[in-house]
Amino acid sequence: MEMQDPRALTERVADLVREGADEDLREVLKEQPAEVLADLLEHADPSSRDTIFSAIEPHLAGETAALVDETVLEDLLEDIPTDQLVEMVSDLEPDEALPLLEEVDAETADAVLRRLDPEDASELRELLGYDEESAGRIMAFGAPAVTEQMTLGEALSHLRAAADELDELQAVFVVDSIGRLRGYLPLDALLLRPAATAVADVMRRDVTFAYTNEDREQAAARAQRSHLLAIPVIDNRGILRGQITQEKLREIAEEEASEDMYHLAGVAEDESVYTSFRQSLQKRLPWLYVNLVTAVLAAWVISLFEGTIEKVAALAALQTIVAGQGGNAGIQALTVTVRALALGDLDWRNSRRTFYKELGLGVANGLAVGLVIGLLVWLWRGNIWMGGVIFAAMLLNMTAAALAGFSVPVLLRALRLDPAQSSGVFVTTVTDVCGFFFFLGLATLFLPYLRGI
Amino acid sequence: MEMQDPRALTERVADLVREGADEDLREVLKEQPAEVLADLLEHADPSSRDTIFSAIEPHLAGETAALVDETVLEDLLEDIPTDQLVEMVSDLEPDEALPLLEEVDAETADAVLRRLDPEDASELRELLGYDEESAGRIMAFGAPAVTEQMTLGEALSHLRAAADELDELQAVFVVDSIGRLRGYLPLDALLLRPAATAVADVMRRDVTFAYTNEDREQAAARAQRSHLLAIPVIDNRGILRGQITQEKLREIAEEEASEDMYHLAGVAEDESVYTSFRQSLQKRLPWLYVNLVTAVLAAWVISLFEGTIEKVAALAALQTIVAGQGGNAGIQALTVTVRALALGDLDWRNSRRTFYKELGLGVANGLAVGLVIGLLVWLWRGNIWMGGVIFAAMLLNMTAAALAGFSVPVLLRALRLDPAQSSGVFVTTVTDVCGFFFFLGLATLFLPYLRGI
Numbered sequence: 001m002e003m004q005d006p007r008a009l010t011e012r013v014a015d016l017v018r019e020g021a022d023e024d025l026r027e028v029l030k031e032q033p034a035e036v037l038a039d040l041l042e043h044a045d046p047s048s049r050d051t052i053f054s055a056i057e058p059h060l061a062g063e064t065a066a067l068v069d070e071t072v073l074e075d076l077l078e079d080i081p082t083d084q085l086v087e088m089v090s091d092l093e094p095d096e097a098l099p100l101l102e103e104v105d106a107e108t109a110d111a112v113l114r115r116l117d118p119e120d121a122s123e124l125r126e127l128l129g130y131d132e133e134s135a136g137r138i139m140a141f142g143a144p145a146v147t148e149q150m151t152l153g154e155a156l157s158h159l160r161a162a163a164d165e166l167d168e169l170q171a172v173f174v175v176d177s178i179g180r181l182r183g184y185l186p187l188d189a190l191l192l193r194p195a196a197t198a199v200a201d202v203m204r205r206d207v208t209f210a211y212t213n214e215d216r217e218q219a220a221a222r223a224q225r226s227h228l229l230a231i232p233v234i235d236n237r238g239i240l241r242g243q244i245t246q247e248k249l250r251e252i253a254e255e256e257a258s259e260d261m262y263h264l265a266g267v268a269e270d271e272s273v274y275t276s277f278r279q280s281l282q283k284r285l286p287w288l289y290v291n292l293v294t295a296v297l298a299a300w301v302i303s304l305f306e307g308t309i310e311k312v313a314a315l316a317a318l319q320t321i322v323a324g325q326g327g328n329a330g331i332q333a334l335t336v337t338v339r340a341l342a343l344g345d346l347d348w349r350n351s352r353r354t355f356y357k358e359l360g361l362g363v364a365n366g367l368a369v370g371l372v373i374g375l376l377v378w379l380w381r382g383n384i385w386m387g388g389v390i391f392a393a394m395l396l397n398m399t400a401a402a403l404a405g406f407s408v409p410v411l412l413r414a415l416r417l418d419p420a421q422s423s424g425v426f427v428t429t430v431t432d433v434c435g436f437f438f439f440l441g442l443a444t445l446f447l448p449y450l451r452g453i
Numbered sequence: 454m455e456m457q458d459p460r461a462l463t464e465r466v467a468d469l470v471r472e473g474a475d476e477d478l479r480e481v482l483k484e485q486p487a488e489v490l491a492d493l494l495e496h497a498d499p500s501s502r503d504t505i506f507s508a509i510e511p512h513l514a515g516e517t518a519a520l521v522d523e524t525v526l527e528d529l530l531e532d533i534p535t536d537q538l539v540e541m542v543s544d545l546e547p548d549e550a551l552p553l554l555e556e557v558d559a560e561t562a563d564a565v566l567r568r569l570d571p572e573d574a575s576e577l578r579e580l581l582g583y584d585e586e587s588a589g590r591i592m593a594f595g596a597p598a599v600t601e602q603m604t605l606g607e608a609l610s611h612l613r614a615a616a617d618e619l620d621e622l623q624a625v626f627v628v629d630s631i632g633r634l635r636g637y638l639p640l641d642a643l644l645l646r647p648a649a650t651a652v653a654d655v656m657r658r659d660v661t662f663a664y665t666n667e668d669r670e671q672a673a674a675r676a677q678r679s680h681l682l683a684i685p686v687i688d689n690r691g692i693l694r695g696q697i698t699q700e701k702l703r704e705i706a707e708e709e710a711s712e713d714m715y716h717l718a719g720v721a722e723d724e725s726v727y728t729s730f731r732q733s734l735q736k737r738l739p740w741l742y743v744n745l746v747t748a749v750l751a752a753w754v755i756s757l758f759e760g761t762i763e764k765v766a767a768l769a770a771l772q773t774i775v776a777g778q779g780g781n782a783g784i785q786a787l788t789v790t791v792r793a794l795a796l797g798d799l800d801w802r803n804s805r806r807t808f809y810k811e812l813g814l815g816v817a818n819g820l821a822v823g824l825v826i827g828l829l830v831w832l833w834r835g836n837i838w839m840g841g842v843i844f845a846a847m848l849l850n851m852t853a854a855a856l857a858g859f860s861v862p863v864l865l866r867a868l869r870l871d872p873a874q875s876s877g878v879f880v881t882t883v884t885d886v887c888g889f890f891f892f893l894g895l896a897t898l899f900l901p902y903l904r905g906i
Binding site for chain 2: 006007035043045069156160166168169170187188191227229249253254257258260261264265266267271272274277280284288289291295296298299300302303306309315316319321328329331332334335336337339340343346347348350353354360361364365368369373376432436
């Protein structure tokens with residue numbers, strides 16, 4: 001229950017790096033567990049990470065690397081000698097070692113694999129063979145399994161005998177004689193029921209599982225609703241291949257949530273606060289250039305109405321209200337829809353009803369916001385026609401916003417694309433272009449009534 | 454391993470509701486487990502939810518209610534008779550029953566508590582006494598615990614004897630003679646090591662725990678890094694009071710991620726795709742009104758420069774590019790910062806460095822985007838001064854965006870407020886107001902060179 005002060009450690013290490021006291025640095029790091037070392041590396045100045053990492057004892061370096069943030073790992077493994085990588089990887093379980101091999105080029109990864117213990121190498125090759133976003137890619141080998149024919153006592157002895165081969169014991173699965181998944185054995189039954197009880201009598205057959213080639217997000221969403229801590233992974237023949245542990249399931253849930261939030265905001269999914277300046281710039285700038293195209297498109301729409309604006313300059317101020325509010329309403333609808341798709345809450349059963357609901361919300365919000373801004377503009381500018389134009393434009397644009405906010409992610413999902421990716425920019429492009437067009441178009445139609453305000 | 458087709462069930466139930474075939478509906482629902490019933494209610498038409506819910510067998514209704522989405526629960530419990538609520542709650546564990554009592558008014562909740570088994574009522578009162586966002590509020594009583602003095606065999610017998618009182622066995626905690634938390638006993642040790650082994654020899658003392666009055670998000674973030682499935686909850690004297698199970702920990706991680714994403718987009722944290730039209734409207738409209746105030750503020754800034762715009766109407770088109778790109782860059786910085794604060798990745802150790810990094814990114818992105826748009830405008834409008842004005846305004850606004858995107862959430866956190874809440878609207882207000890002011894202000898200064906384009 002003792003807690004370490006991470007601040008003191010971080011500062012001490014920074015001092016030692018500055019002084020070039022390599023020997024002392026090594027001494028200090030030697031006493032720390034891998035979790036602390038990973039946290040230390042993440043919070044250290046990016047320029048000192050290599051020095052700190054090379055002062056970590058070889059047997060701890062692998063475990064530490066397996067725990068650090070992805071972009072920090074990328075920095076650490078740049079130009080790493082193959083020898084050192086082999087040493088780091090050889091002490092790790094295949095599922096822990098995988099991220100390290102994913103970070104280096106295929107040639108280096110291959111060189112490392114050829115020098116590993118053949119069994120580890122073959123398991124790693126199997127993992128690397130699965131699709132990047134698949135459940136198989138993140139599974140751990142050595143899922144604890146017993147057979148239906150055993151008693152609980154036999155099951156316990158079987159598990160004890162196999163203890164060395166086992167991955168973490170978070171769930172015990174039940175298989176048949178050729179290794180096909182049949183169900184699971186609740187741990188409390190195994191611990192608390194008499195040893196003579198048959199496995200078949202206390203096992204649960206309603207087991208949540210994943211296929212090796214299935215999308216990991218889908219599998220994790222299902223696991224969320226199950227009572228299992230770790231879920232079994234089976235191949236197409238039903239054979240138990242491994243398990244996805246609860247740490248991984250938590251990680252996926254967290255990553256997927258970050259991912260959607262990041263994609264909506266135009267941030268790369270692997271950026272974090274630990275990412276170096278250069279990497280961050282490379283990740284953010286392309287998105288800003290994409291946005292620039294849409295901003296220029298919106299500006300072009302406005303420029304079509306320059307003749308109108310010259311006559312009534314007040315339109316230049318009011319147009320941003322229509323476009324901006326449309327954007328806000330669109331992003332609300334988009335966020336609720338993206339999150340519902342991610343959680344599996346929106347499917348064919350409620351999609352039509354949700355479409356009408358969002359459409360209704362667009363109209364209702366448009367009326368409510370349009371009335372207020374219409375009145376305000378009437379009072380501010382002393383022209384009821386101007387109030388009417390902004391009311392009508394707001395109603396139309398909020399309706400367009402609702403349609404875009406709902407339809408863009410649903411269409412992306414139907415096309416088997418990520419519903420969050422770039423959908424924010426699509427939606428705000430619609431609301432900007434429509435907002436400016438509706439407002440300035442209506443103003444041009446009613447121009448005779450708007451002059452001189 | 455059998456899977457049900459949820460589509461067929463949903464349609465069958467919808468048909469029976471339409472036909473008013475209550476008896477048949479009851480028959481169909483009787484065969485379903487609570488998870489399926491919860492999913493069914495969520496996906497049903499909101500107007501038919503009450504009919505379906507009242508056709509669920511009383512002993513299943515409570516379990517089902519404990520599983521449904523918060524806004525659906527709100528609908529179901531509206532005007533529910535106290536008798537029925539007592540029946541639903543009485544079969545649930547206190548931590549499962551809590552959301553039901555939170556949804557009804559204090560008077561009804563009190564009436565229910567007075568009719569429950571006194572022990573359950575007192576546990577529920579304890580939970581309700583903790584702060585809404587605290588770890589204590591979501592803990593389950595009956596955390597499995599053994600003492601240091603036991604052998605593994607004794608520990609197992611102790612757990613077996615207490616099996617009825619125990620909450621789920623996801624972790625076994627070790628306490629001293631007066632119930633203070635000392636560590637935990639890894640389940641694989643308990644299962645796989647010889648019965649004569651002393652608990653003290655295999656227990657782990659580096660246990661992650663939560664205080665009853667601690668913020669649940671903080672506790673969950675710590676649990677994330679630990680090896681425990683469920684974490685123990687202790688009071689200020691160190692006494693073990695209960696545990697937070699892994700289902701709850703997953704739920705918190707998911708909720709907190711949704712929450713930040715929702716808050717950034719101006720969506721209420723408890724809105725979902727299942728929320729009824731009326732509730733959604735009530736939740737979204739206030740946010741749009743808040744945004745309207747900031748939109749009017751931005752429009753007012755523009756109106757200060759109407760004299761300039763009258764002379765050069767092209768400014769009305771170009772101003773949106775400066776404000777829009779500032780908003781995009783600000784939201785990028787904001788999203789990375791909010792996520793880092795939520796994950797505990799940003800603290801005093803790297804906040805100054807991160808501030809300078811974001812500032813640098815603002816300047817670098819401003820230069821990169823400003824140069825491109827400056828050149829483009831020069832070519833488009835044939836006026837180098839106009840290109841220069843938009844370049845300078847873009848550089849200034851992207852820098853302001855970076856400062857706002859980083860500072861707003863950090864300041865909110867320093868004030869002990871939610872870093873995500875409303876921060877999107879603060880940041881885009883800054884980038885709109887600054888963007889329009891920088892661009893139109895500079896244009897006014899250089900007006901003689903811009904005329905006639």
